[in-house]
Amino acid sequence: AATTIPSRLLAAYASEEQKKKYLSPLLEGCASAAVAVSEAGMNIENGPLTTSATVAGEDAWTLQGTKNYVWNAPLADFFLVAAETEQGPAWFLLERDTAGLEIGLADKTLGFQGCAMGSLTINNCQVDNDLVIGPCSNRNSLTALRKWQNEALISIALGLIERCYITALSYAKQHKSGGRPIISYQEIGFKLAEIMTLDQTAQLLAMKASWAQETNSRDTDALLGCAKVFCCEAAEKTASECLQIMGGAGYVKDNLVAESFQDAKYLTIAGVSSEISRMMIADAVLEMY
Ligand SMILES: Cc1cc2nc3c(=O)[nH]c(=O)nc-3n(C[C@H](O)[C@H](O)[C@H](O)COP(=O)(O)OP(=O)(O)OC[C@H]3O[C@@H](n4cnc5c(N)ncnc54)[C@H](O)[C@@H]3O)c2cc1C
Structure with missing residues (x-):
């Protein structure tokens, strides 16, 4: 799951440059990724995401929010983070060492003992335009x-x-x-x-x-x-x-x-x-x- 879902998202929605940089290493087994959607107090079916992205100048975005239960968070090289923009939801490719990104300690889980799950705190992370998928007016x-x-x-x-x-x-x-x-x-x-x-x-x-x-x-x-x-x-x-x-x-x-x-x-x-x-x-x- 740690590779399949991020790979499918990238294959379906990423640009050719993004696929080359992020999808190819995933498929070759040289990188690992995680998808960060879940947040306290909401889910996809119940309304807009509370993690927000605002335009920061011509070529970048500022990202703010907290994500929970991210499968593979303690290990992933990069994250596909879902956030709400004024134009609709978008995905932001955040590398592990992005300034302002804090990765929580692994949570203990009832089952799937092999999975490493953790939270992300996103404190005003600056993300360049070429690391954004979307935004899309639909969901x-x-x-x-x-x-x-x-x-x-x-x-x-x-x-x-x-x-x-x-x-x-x-x-x-x-x-x-x-x-x-x-x-x-x-x-x-x-x-x-x-x-x-x-x-x-x-x-x-x-x-x-x-x-x-x-x-x-x-x-x-x-x-x-x-x-x-x-x-x-x-x-x-x-x-x-x-x-x-x-x-x-x-x-x-x-x-x-x-x-x-x-x-x-x-x-x-x-x-x-x-x-x-x-x-x-x-x-x-x-x-x-
Ligand atoms: C092992 C594990 C791995 C995970 N991996 C990831 C991951 O990689 N990335 C990620 O983003 N998330 C991940 N999640 C989070 C997972 O997707 C969420 O836990 C799940 O979507 C439920 O959301 P929630 O916990 O916020 O519960 P809530 O949405 O708060 O739901 C709590 C309860 O209320 C019910 N409920 C909520 N809304 C409604 C409604 N409108 N009508 C009726 N009932 C409702 C739910 O059915 C549930 O019983 C993972 C979770 C676990 C346990």
């Missing part, structure tokens, strides 16, 4: 960012479901209680049946949403929203049920299912959250019928 790049995040989160959810299911199934076949493999107890069998149903349904819905997108169907936005909500909530439920099947062995630290249980919560929060997704699906349905 298309922010909407696209959310769509890419949702796609990534759906894929993570599908992988997480599969790995929990395979781990719990194999455990239920091998682990004995009362002299029998626990899979022979109906309660455990029913749990596995439910998980398999979630797994298959999540895969099919994700494929249907991809197909709608490929064929430019008018259902695309609603279906992508449905797939985001269903796959991510299914991942959360699957991780919980698989941990239950594994009993004490599931609760022991550093096993795959316990790790997934902690990771899964992030999926319903990040991208467009489950709550906001449901509202957006309802809006899309209202427009369609």
Whole structure:
């Protein structure tokens, strides 16, 4: 995620010079980047960004604001910072050593232990025009960012479901209680049946949403929203049920299912959250019928 989302933003919206300087090293694995959008008290769906950019002379901008939860912040060589200008939102390419940019210490997270997340304090940073993407009178790049995040989160959810299911199934076949493999107890069998149903349904819905997108169907936005909500909530439920099947062995630290249980919560929060997704699906349905 640390490379994919910044790369997609640069590939879609950056100038050729910006791509050469920033996208090429990312794709070659020689640099790392982070996308800074989130702020306290707002998100993309709830209104304008509070980080602001004002024109400073002919060739530069002044940037002011605070960003939270920036994945890869403690490690990134450069940041794509979203800020509001008088003409609409824009992206600012800030190198790590930009004067006025403070990078907070890594935050501890419930899951995704390998990710380094931190905040950015942007104190009157001066950014040259050639490091700006936009501004745009519309919010298309922010909407696209959310769509890419949702796609990534759906894929993570599908992988997480599969790995929990395979781990719990194999455990239920091998682990004995009362002299029998626990899979022979109906309660455990029913749990596995439910998980398999979630797994298959999540895969099919994700494929249907991809197909709608490929064929430019008018259902695309609603279906992508449905797939985001269903796959991510299914991942959360699957991780919980698989941990239950594994009993004490599931609760022991550093096993795959316990790790997934902690990771899964992030999926319903990040991208467009489950709550906001449901509202957006309802809006899309209202427009369609
Ligand atoms: C591990 C991790 C990595 C992250 N990486 C990045 C990153 O690289 N860059 C970045 O910019 N951000 C990143 N984020 C931030 C993430 O995108 C936000 O946490 C997420 O968008 C939610 O925003 P918030 O935390 O401000 O919650 P809020 O928007 O305050 O939401 C809190 C709760 O209120 C609900 N809510 C809010 N508004 C509405 C509404 N209009 N209707 C109904 N319900 C609503 C939400 O669904 C949620 O349940 C990351 C977060 C985590 C945990």
